[in-house]
Amino acid sequence: MPTRLSSYFLRTLREDPSDAEVASHVLLVRAGYIRRQAPGIFAWLPLGLRVKAKIEAIVRDEMAAAGAFEVHFPALLPKEPYEITGRYDEYGPGMFRLNDRKDAGLVLAPTHEEVFTLLVKDLYNSYKDLPLTIFQIQDKYRDEARPRAGLLRGREFTMKDAYSFDYTDAGLDASYQAQRDAYERIFTRLGLEYVIVKADAGAMGGSKSEEFLHPTPVGEDTFVRSAGGYAANVEAFTTLAPDAKPLEGLPAAEVHDTPDTPTIQSLVDAANADHPRADGSAWTAADTLKNVVLTLVHLDGTRELVVIGLPGDREVDLKRAEVAFAPAEVEAANEADFAKHPGLVKGYIGPWSTGGAVLGDGSSTGIRYLVDPRVVDGTQWITGANVPGEHVFGLVAGRDFVADGTIEAAEVLAGDPAPDGSGPVELARGMEIGHVFQLGRKYAEALGLKVLDENGKLVTVTMGSYGIGVTRILAIIAELNNDDKGLIWPPTVAPFDVHVIATGKDPAIYEAAERVVLDLEAKGLDVLFDDRPKVSPGVKFGDAELIGVPTIVIVGRGVADGVVELWDRRSGERTQVALDAVAASFR
């Protein structure tokens, strides 16, 4: 049976909704696919559900091809499993939490690692049952501080999440690869451009991790890539450190007066004016060692001051710092933090003073001191002397000061060398559409998932976790496929295959349209039939363009001559076809 617009649950809007900004959001609401329920939470209408189902069908198809089995968990879960793995605390305010009438704690799951692990623990005990990959398509909940851009960043979103279970590392590698391959096929079938980048495992824990990013300027992720094939999320980028240099023969450090130079720029200007370099070349910001004071807020709420030393031509990238210090939160140090450490002279902080070490283990302040990987032994720096208006020149790393370690917290700049030697990187923005992780044994260990191996020995299972954002993908496809008239769905995900419009007052037109619809359905096509009487042609054409079914058949005035028009939504091209040849013109 065709879907008849005269009785379909659909209302299109003539005007843009005032609360929508991006094209996908505006058009999905206007064309009657979704309705906003609360910020970042949407109701799905019949048209929207059809597109969602199309995307899910492709995902299911490839999951089955990859040997994964579908299950379905509740979105509402007890909090205990999340407490056991520590994620109840680590996830922070991003997780929806609630209590039932008995005051038992529940969560709306942001992801389902814990309960999948427990399910397998319940049912499986032997290595013979592995490998196993199971998945679900389920709504996830994350209490985003600021949901935005409609479906692109919501608080409720549909995700396909798969979990693999192996008892050997090689097995995990194979399971991971199978999902990774499936993802490539899924995104290819959906016609979505993607880049696979090295990623940080973040709150999930685990080791190897890659993100599938759709390159777009509006993406929330910054990633780097080199011509030689290296690609990584900036959060996972590792700095290519130069070789250490010999310490012998380097001149002694000298303290100079540098009044009113609290910033790197003012310091460089003063250095060039008053203390030019011996060989005559100019000092630059890269010759200075900037010491940035950060406060770590640990999970138990304690605050720890830490100083990061990095070349003065770079800023600290807070996201990278967060990753480096996870699960602690990172903040800029505030006045109260400084007040507790009078040894820190704002604007003139450095690891060294005439009185000895100022930063690091065993120093006068005892504050943890971590440096950028570029600060290798034998490098010489201009940096604060811990006295107002004074800097030390030629301070040598490894001789005059020793850091407690290195840290990947400096911003990544275009032109930085890729860590694998494949050349300089460029920066680009992308939106995460898939993520594959090797979780390793973190969850299995915490929740006690073990199996007996060939030798009858209990071994802890190793796991992978694999996510695809279904509703986000739907939004991206809508974002990529529209014009000023409305949506233009690719045939693979369109809510219908054909949109038949009957327009005219002659009853023969409607009779002809009914026959066309039957012919099309006989070919196995999903038909949306605009049979609305007393609706003017302009409205029908406008709605068809707004809804965005790829092919539109206009049954109207041509019926008298035995022809109808095929209208390609994307190209706008219209061709005349004989009435009885319409169905044959579809593959």
Added chain:
RNA sequence: CGGAGUAUAGCUCAGUUUGGUAGAGCACCUGGUUUGGGACCAGGGGGUCGUAGGUUCGAAUCCUGCUACUCCGACCA
């Protein structure tokens, strides 16, 4: 969480400056006309003007508090 803005009919908005009977277009209902680009005529239903308090003879309009939403930023699949 910082900054900006908005809140009046189902939707998009005017009215607030200067207090005096609640408005328009679209959508919806009835009847008629119309049918290849968002038609026309006639009639109709629908709003405690976000919320609480205050000023006033009288508040959508002035004052104060609160709340919600949107955008930018921080954060985030």
